[in-house]
Amino acid sequence: MQPAIKLMPGASKWDIRQKVWDYMEGNNLANFPRPVHHRIPNFKGAYEACNKIKHLDSFAKTREVKVDPDKPLEGVRLATLQATKTLLVPTPRLRNGLFNKIVPPPGASKEVLRVCSTAQGVKDFSVPVGLDAKVHVDLVVVGSVAVSDKGWRIGKGEGFADLEYAMMVSMGAVDENTVVVTTVHDCQLLDIPEELMDNHDLTVDYILTPTQVIRTECKRSKPQGIIWSKVDSEMMERMPILKSLRYREKKAGKDVTLRDERPAEKKELQGLSHFRKPPWKGGSATQMRTNPTEMTKSSDASEEEIEPGSKMQLNASVRMTTVYMGNIPHSLRVSELKNILRDHNALPLRLNWQGAQHRAFLDYKDEVTAEEAVTSLAGLSISGGVIRVELAKSQRGNRSRSQTTENTSNQPLV
Numbered sequence: 001m002q003p004a005i006k007l008m009p010g011a012s013k014w015d016i017r018q019k020v021w022d023y024m025e026g027n028n029l030a031n032f033p034r035p036v037h038h039r040i041p042n043f044k045g046a047y048e049a050c051n052k053i054k055h056l057d058s059f060a061k062t063r064e065v066k067v068d069p070d071k072p073l074e075g076v077r078l079a080t081l082q083a084t085k086t087l088l089v090p091t092p093r094l095r096n097g098l099f100n101k102i103v104p105p106p107g108a109s110k111e112v113l114r115v116c117s118t119a120q121g122v123k124d125f126s127v128p129v130g131l132d133a134k135v136h137v138d139l140v141v142v143g144s145v146a147v148s149d150k151g152w153r154i155g156k157g158e159g160f161a162d163l164e165y166a167m168m169v170s171m172g173a174v175d176e177n178t179v180v181v182t183t184v185h186d187c188q189l190l191d192i193p194e195e196l197m198d199n200h201d202l203t204v205d206y207i208l209t210p211t212q213v214i215r216t217e218c219k220r221s222k223p224q225g226i227i228w229s230k231v232d233s234e235m236m237e238r239m240p241i242l243k244s245l246r247y248r249e250k251k252a253g254k255d256v257t258l259r260d261e262r263p264a265e266k267k268e269l270q271g272l273s274h275f276r277k278p279p280w281k282g283g284s285a286t287q288m289r290t291n292p293t294e295m296t297k298s299s300d301a302s303e304e305e306i307e308p309g310s311k312m313q314l315n316a317s318v319r320m321t322t323v324y325m326g327n328i329p330h331s332l333r334v335s336e337l338k339n340i341l342r343d344h345n346a347l348p349l350r351l352n353w354q355g356a357q358h359r360a361f362l363d364y365k366d367e368v369t370a371e372e373a374v375t376s377l378a379g380l381s382i383s384g385g386v387i388r389v390e391l392a393k394s395q396r397g398n399r400s401r402s403q404t405t406e407n408t409s410n411q412p413l414v
Helices: 013-026 046-055 057-061 071-082 110-116 119-124 160-170 233-238 240-251 263-274 334-343 367-377 392-398 401-406
Strands: 064-067 086-090 099-102 126-129 139-143 179-183 206-208 213-215 319-326 350-354 359-364 388-391 409-411
Touching: 013 334, 046 057, 046 071, 046 179, 046 206, 064 071, 071 086, 071 110, 071 139, 071 179, 099 119, 110 119, 119 126, 139 160, 160 240, 233 240, 319 367, 319 392, 334 350, 359 367, 367 388
Parallel strands: 064 086, 064 139, 139 179, 179 206
Antiparallel strands: 086 099, 099 126, 206 213, 319 359, 319 388, 350 359, 350 409
8 A cells, every 4th residue: 555645755754744744634634632743643543543452462462561641542541451451651751750550440440441541540540650660561552653564663753752662671671572562544654764763763563553453574673771872961850760770770880971971072062161051050041142252241241242143253163153943833842843953963052942933043063064954954844834944144133132131042952
């Protein structure tokens, strides 16, 4: 069967997500919540796809199942509870541990089990599972935005499914025999190029759709654990469980050096420390945009005292150039923008996020890198709107003093 959605050569992960979201919205292929953009789509026929898990040998044999909390996976969570298996659901955004175990009340009816399978039920009928709990997950069920019959999977771009699996490897909760399943609408089956897959990306063994069950026969290895070089200090602060896992792996003699602790990263950012004090360490947006040659001036100096698109001389070897992004949809989150930039190989040294004004400013180490980013992002479309991307110098006149001092929120890239 030919894929319903055709991909252009060179399509990025974000291009693929956008294609799927636009197609599903345009053809009315999803249920609440809508629109599907920036979500794992709750596709029509999700319960029919979920019910097919009952016919998998791996489901029949398993005792513990980890199922993501996405809306289209309610049917899998219900089937797991009805089969009296242990249901584990990740904690929201991994802020408070890794798993919650769903514990229905004694003698729960089918209707109560159905409630337990919903997002609210996960909150009301769950208990946390600690790192020292003896957990072995035989079956993992994840949501997807797109998937190929070869097993390549693309999520919504936040990376939680990949990281959760890596954490489970680290705590010994999964092994090479653990089966990974996803559910999608048939239109979400695409010919995803393998070169888009990274070593941290989770692959799937089975795909369940409303009309078919696909065994992928995927030979690519699943994540072998947490790749600490892709984790930074901010992620550690947001997800305390990472600190515990890092401590354990460090004691075991593993290299747990974080991305922002590596010499190459430090060297690149060293020049910035003279004038870019991060806001989470007491810095302000104004301080972060002050020309280092004017550091003796009052700390309440405005951003407008330097030209946003100019090359800012940090030292003899480091210069900065800023790229402007406009027409950003109000619904887009800063984390999603970071993923888009990563997919297009356009990660800046710093992101100045002004979502309320539908724009952002990206700081690059030099003009060449900034020009490459502009080229890479040319024609970018998000939620049906084309994003304006250009060197920020031409935008100076559009940025009033009041807007820059009151509405600027600087966000570190992760």
